[in-house]
Amino acid sequence: MLSIYPTFTNFLKAQCPKCFRFQRYVTRKRFYRCTGIIQNENKWEVTLDQRRLKTPNGRVLLVNSEPLARAIAAEWDAQTDTIAQPTMHLTTLCNTALDNPGKLTVHDIANYLLDYFPTDTLLFHSEEEELRALQEKKWIPVLEWFQKRFGVKLEISKGLEPPPVTTETRAVLARHFLSYDFTALNAICFGVEALKSPLLMLACIERHLEPKEAVLLARLEEEFQLIRWGRVPWAHELNQAELSSRVAAALLVVQCSTEKHSTTVKTPAREQAMN
Amino acid sequence: MASITSKPVLVTLRQLLSEIRQQSTNKKLSDNQMVQYIFKQYRKYQTTDQQLCKAIDEMHFKARTYVDYMHNAKRYKEINAEYKGKGERSVEETARMVGFKLPHDPKP
Numbered sequence: 421m422l423s424i425y426p427t428f429t430n431f432l433k434a435q436c437p438k439c440f441r442f443q444r445y446v447t448r449k450r451f452y453r454c455t456g457i458i459q460n461e462n463k464w465e466v467t468l469d470q471r472r473l474k475t476p477n478g479r480v481l482l483v484n485s486e487p488l489a490r491a492i493a494a495e496w497d498a499q500t501d502t503i504a505q506p507t508m509h510l511t512t513l514c515n516t517a518l519d520n521p522g523k524l525t526v527h528d529i530a531n532y533l534l535d536y537f538p539t540d541t542l543l544f545h546s547e548e549e550e551l552r553a554l555q556e557k558k559w560i561p562v563l564e565w566f567q568k569r570f571g572v573k574l575e576i577s578k579g580l581e582p583p584p585v586t587t588e589t590r591a592v593l594a595r596h597f598l599s600y601d602f603t604a605l606n607a608i609c610f611g612v613e614a615l616k617s618p619l620l621m622l623a624c625i626e627r628h629l630e631p632k633e634a635v636l637l638a639r640l641e642e643e644f645q646l647i648r649w650g651r652v653p654w655a656h657e658l659n660q661a662e663l664s665s666r667v668a669a670a671l672l673v674v675q676c677s678t679e680k681h682s683t684t685v686k687t688p689a690r691e692q693a694m695n
Numbered sequence: 696m697a698s699i700t701s702k703p704v705l706v707t708l709r710q711l712l713s714e715i716r717q718q719s720t721n722k723k724l725s726d727n728q729m730v731q732y733i734f735k736q737y738r739k740y741q742t743t744d745q746q747l748c749k750a751i752d753e754m755h756f757k758a759r760t761y762v763d764y765m766h767n768a769k770r771y772k773e774i775n776a777e778y779k780g781k782g783e784r785s786v787e788e789t790a791r792m793v794g795f796k797l798p799h800d801p802k803p
Contacts (some may be wrong), residue, residue: 421735455728486732487757490728490729490732491761492727494718494719498719498765504772507772531762587699598737627752627756630760630763653774657770657774658771658774658775659766661768661771662771664767665764665767665768665771668761668763669768672764675757676758
């Protein structure tokens with residue numbers, strides 16, 4: 421009986437594939453023992469045992485940078501008995517960049533971010549005295565840094581109306597966003613949606629803030645309310661941990677995809693003079 | 696990594712190793728590909744991380760970002776596992792919560 425069983429299930433699978441398609445669809449068991457990376461020309465692949473990791477669309481997951489590939493391998497290595505894919509942000513970001521399920525272009529994302537900009541969290545200050553004092557103390561330094569770094573002028577809103585953003589500011593930011601490639605821009609978009617603030621994400625990318633600090637600034641009002649109403653671990657701490665991990669993952673992808681290594685041999689000064 | 700001997704850089708290295716030790720599934724840390732890579736990078740930028748036309752602290756910032764990512768992803772999983780719902784309570788359990796007992800053979 422036992423020896424017949426696998427052949428029987430195989431036969432069933434061949435006959436009616438639909439019956440078996442939705443099996444174990446929520447979580448998958450860990451099916452590999454060790455993870456590693458291999459180099460493919462100048463790109464990197466992740467391997468689970470001897471198999472190559474693929475995207476949901478079935479393409480081989482190719483990554484431009486070695487540290488990112490290693491981090492993805494470590495992420496898969498960190499899964500215990502089931503694979504918790506919703507928490508594997510690095511893999512998800514690389515998958516999205518390769519598969520591009522929304523069929524977006526760089527210009528689409530840049531446009532989206534520009535439209536997002538006037539509703540940035542940091543541009544809305546509260547009407548309540550105490551909270552506003554705190555917001556001014558924490559947010560104004562970041563806003564000042566941003567204005568100095570990008571050479572733009574920002575206005576702050578005190579009500580529900582989004583503040584006006586000048587066309588010059590838009591142009592400066594558009595140029596900045598378009599200087600990134602698709603992978604990085606996709607990651608920036610992911611980080612912005614976690615923080616609800618393009619401004620903080622840019623501050624992270626420019627190494628002005630660490631992800632932890634940026635998340636704290638984005639959650640300033642929540643933290644302010646927590647002082648009075650108390651902290652609940654399964655709501656507030658969970659949220660904080662998730663946001664921090666999302667922002668840090670987005671930042672890692674941006675850092676890895678923007679850096680490029682190239683080595684060229686310097687011509688000695690003597691030869692240069694001869695030429 | 697301004698310099699490998701400076702305190703914050705070493706603290707970051709220790710945090711990295713500790714996170715990897717907690718999360719990795721193979722026992723020996725020295726076999727881990729990530730650890731080998733991290734040590735290689737740390738040795739490469741031992742004196743300064745400005746060899747390759749990088750900003751001051753760029754490598755250190757990256758290392759710190761990675762620590763942040765690993766730590767928070769782990770924390771999220773822990774909280775989730777701790778407070779995850781188990782579904783509805785049974786009648787018996789609810790009765791015990793308020794200090795009642797179910798009758799042994801309830802009459803129909």
